Amino acid sequence: MVAASEITTEIAGLGARAEAMLSELAKISTEPQRLIRLFLSPEHRKAADLIAGWMREAGMTVTEDALGTVRGHWRPELKQRLLIGSHIDTVIDAGKYDGPLGVVVGILAVRELAARSIELPFGIDVLAFGDEEGSRFRTTLAGSSACAGVFDRASLAFPDRNGVTLGDAIKAYGKNIEDIEAAAYDPADVAGYVEVHIEQGPVLEAEMLPLGVVTGIVGQSRMRVVVLGDAGHAGTVPMRMRHDALAGAAELMLAIEQTAVENESDGMVATVGRIEASPGATNVIPGRVGFSLEFRSSTDTKRKAAIEQIKADAQRMAVRRRLEFAFEPFHETNTTACTPFMQDMFADAISSLGYRPVRLASGAGHDAQVMAKLCPTAMLFVRCKGGISHNPAEYASEADMGLAIAALARFIQAFAKKGSA
């Protein structure tokens, strides 16, 4: 086994290569002016093919599972696998680093190890998942859920905005829903899962550090809230006789905001990110409103209690305004801790590169949350400018990305040593 210190990582060159790959991927978008790459779309297909080509160049064989997850296999003959993954789908009007960075860093780290003929007691699978953002269907983390063996078949019926269900989209992508279960790894074959991701927050920049070790990932509850009133003429129905669904929904949204503010010390955040008012005309009182609601917090019990409080607020609001309402949950992930010994290995890798290994929690969701149900899991964060993410201004420097590749390569070697110790 070659010692970690013997890897001569040409960090600047690696970072430049990562940037070039990310720029090439970012050209694959539904719209020329905005980066949009949705799960199981033609753009997903193109990105998957590009990534498969890079995996082959790095010495991997490539397969694809029923949810379109591209899997690059290094040393496929070895039964034990270390998994390195992230996602290649995007939010609407995305930056180019959220997701693809982890895939590109994984490919380049494997390329480094292969180029130096480093022997490991396990093979590596680099996984490019297609559904972390949940931008197309209400599902999120579908690809990693299939790999972890926890895919929920009920989500096959979820429609996108055009009424195409997830099940139909899988077929249109050339896959078979009967093969989804076969995508699951056998836990006995998996040594661990690691994910490199931009921080998407301001901590590392404030600390003037390029890399950080993730301690855990916040839990999330996502749902759709529907408020029903009576549509009516905006000119003739007096204010006191209205059953305005949008006014009721607006009241509820302020209560949601207030609840999250009151629980801020728990890292609680709540977001209404999408709203539809029907019939949606200037001169019609809204009769029906649907909005998305997402709560995140570092304590599952507090998050669940906050949702119960909002339901009670909704009940009071509905009685007073004579409206009806419904909460339709569609995604729930508990707070997930990263595996301590793997955190320590990332910390050591960062120290070996000459930096203080700061530890921080993730407020964003990641495929690692689901993969933690399969195997020991760890994440490495990379500093991003201004903490900006889910925005085209997202930026990580070549130098920091190069360091992330070097840290991952060192982590892999340390992980191999532990296994053989």
Ligand code: GLV
């Ligand atoms: C993923 O980016 C999420 O945290 O919503």
Ligand code: MN
């Ligand atoms: Mn992401």
Ligand code: MN
């Ligand atoms: Mn994201």
